[in-house]
Amino acid sequence: MSDTSAPSFRTKVADWLSGFNEPVRFLLIAATCVIVGALLFWLFNQVFYFYVTKSYVDEIADAYDLNRGFTGALLWATFPAVVVLAGLSFSFSKRRRWTGYGGLLVLIIGHSLLIGAASKNFTRGGDAVRCYVLTRNNVKVLNRVRIDPETGLECRPLTPVMQEKIALYQKGDRPTRLTASNPTFFSAISGEPVVWYWKDASGTIELFDLMGYHPQTGEELKPVTRQIVSEWQSQAAKVVKRAPTKIDPNAYAFYDAVSGKPQVWYWRSDADEYEFYDGPGFQPRTGEPLQAITREAIANWRRSVAAAAANKKAEQERAEQEQRAEQARKDQEAKAQAELEQQARQAAAEAERERLQAANDCDRLAANPTDRRRTSEGVSFDMLKGQADSAYDACTRAVQMFPDELRYQYELGRAAQFKDRKQAFDIFTKLVAARYPAAFDNLGGIYLYDRKDVGNAIRLFTTGASLEDADSMVSLADLVDRGLYGQQDPYRTKWTLLNKAAQLNHQGAQRAVTEEKSRMDNTAAQQEQQREAAQNAAAVFGTILGGMRR
Known part of the structure; x- marks a missing residue:
């Protein structure tokens, strides 16, 4: 189909061009070639810019170990910037050209700085990129394996195991003597030594859990080898096994006075409690190995x-x-x-x-x-x-x-x-019910004078008098005078009541009795005087009669 359509297309184009004169046909063909060339050049530039940008982003992603999603986002974010800045670099405007140059320069410098700022310990192949130099006070980390120009010491490869140990050393940890009977000498992952040793002149080997320097001699500790491990195991097999005895650290020498070797082992709890023993072994309660002092x-x-x-x-x-x-x-x-x-x-x-x-x-x-x-x-x-x-x-x-x-x-x-007469009546009524003597006269007075009830009044006065209430006695005597009580022998009844009331210290009764006695005494005196006057008159009359007889 393309074979039949192509001639037809070329025929149509040729027919179309034949309608123009020769110069016009040349110009049209030239213009078409220029347009097609410009389009191809533009596509080539975009492809070039894309691969430049991809290389730029891949290096940053590799340096910082970015994930694929973030890498793609960074690629598509950077590609438009490269296209725009490159386009500005070819502008006819000087200001726009300088803007494009400056932008591209910033991209190049930023790319270089980002790549340079990335710090890697290992290559993709697993080789150590950085190394360390051990000093007495610190650990120096260099960016390439070589001899340290300051100390002259070998800069050893910074392996994963050593990276962990260096972190401990930089925090202030220092090598501690190992007393375990079967310590782990090599990393199960990388096979690197994780124990360091020191050998004295007699061939005695001491093991430590960290690189550094011997605490007594100051000599640098060395990482163990299989030969050293074999020698130490032979040395440990010759030691007589016995249960360590707990000692008092204040009464026991920590070191041998001749050799300077430690002769005390200790155990330290999480609560910072110490126990001291006279030999190596294990803490009897926890099973933890004792540490040499x-x-x-x-x-x-x-x-x-x-x-x-x-x-x-x-x-x-x-x-x-x-x-x-x-x-x-x-x-x-x-x-x-x-x-x-x-x-x-x-x-x-x-x-x-x-x-x-x-x-x-x-x-x-x-x-x-x-x-x-x-x-x-x-x-x-x-x-x-x-x-x-x-x-x-x-x-x-x-x-x-x-x-x-x-x-x-x-x-x-x-x-x-x-x-309140009603309140008084109620109070006296309750008191009379309670047999309070003095209340009978007051309640009887209310019945007598307020209610004109002589019968209840006499009953109350009589009961009060029987309870030896003097007022009740006087009130009864008053009723006698008024002819309301004691009709058979009013006089005797009255004076009996008054005499009893007077004996009970009733002042009114005492006055009445005194007055009555005074009146009775006056009456008796008058009667005596009358009797004496009668006697005297009779005597005079007798004398007169006698004289008349004489």
Whole structure:
């Protein structure tokens, strides 16, 4: 189909061009060639820019180990920048050309800096790129395997195992003597030695867990080899096995005085507690291997002892301080409790004083002089009338504070006769039911004068008189005078009641009895005088008669 269409297309083009003269046909063909060439050149440039950008991004991704997704994103983000900046570099405008040159220069410099800033320890093939030089105080890490120009020491390859050990060394860890019976000598991953050794003049081998220098001799430790491991195992097999004995480090020499070798082994717990033994072996409770003593271990132990003593002292001081604070708190609480108790006692004393004051005021203002249960002189009914308000208030408080004391109820009833006759009637009724003697006269008076009930009044007066209430006796005597009581022998009944009331110190009865006795004495004297006058008259009359006879 293409074979038939191509001639047809060329025929059409030829026919189309034949319509032009020769110069125009040449110009059209030339213009077409230029356009096609420019298009091909532009496509070539874009492909070139794409591969340049891809190479640029691949190097950065390889240096920083970027993932494929981020690498692709970085590629498509950088490619437009390269195209734009390259296009500006070919611009006819000088300012735009310099902008393009500057942008490309920034990309090139940034690419170089990013590649240079990437720090790799190993190549893709696993070879060490960096190396280390061990000094007494630190570890130097160089970027290429060679001789250190400052120290002249060999810069050893920085392997993964050594990278971990160097990190420990840089943190401040130093080699510690190994006392385990079967330590791990080589890395199970890389086969590198993970134990270092030192051999003295006699051929005795000491093992350490980190590179560095021997703590006694200062010689640099060396990584173990299979030959050294074999020699150490032969050496360890000759040591007589026995259970180590726990010793007191304060009474035992840490080192042999002749050889300087350690003769003490120790175990250290996570809580920084130390136990010391006289030989190698294992801690009996945990099964952990004992460590040969070192100066650093001795210093750490002494620091722990000093810290424990300081902690104990601080704990003791804290306990004493807490005890003092607790004692102060208790003293304060005791003081506060004492103050509360004192306040309570004062409040109770004040309340008692108010109770007694109310009781005393009630007795002083409203007591009945004839009440046999009174505790004060008492006031007459007429005097009570003038102070009824004060007596009523005082006795109301006294009854509230002493609800079981009938005397205060009676005195409140007396005062209430001037304030509330119904309240007085109710009070006296309850007191009569309780057989309070003095209340019978007051309740009888209310029945007699307020309710005009003579029968109930006489009944109450009579009962009160039987309970030796002087007022009831006087009230009955008054009823005798009025002809309401004692009709058979009124005189004897009256004076019997008054004499009994007078004996009970009823002042009115005493006055009445005294007056009656005085009246009776006067009557008797008059009768004696009359008798003597009659006798004298009879004598005179007899004398006259005798003279007449003579």
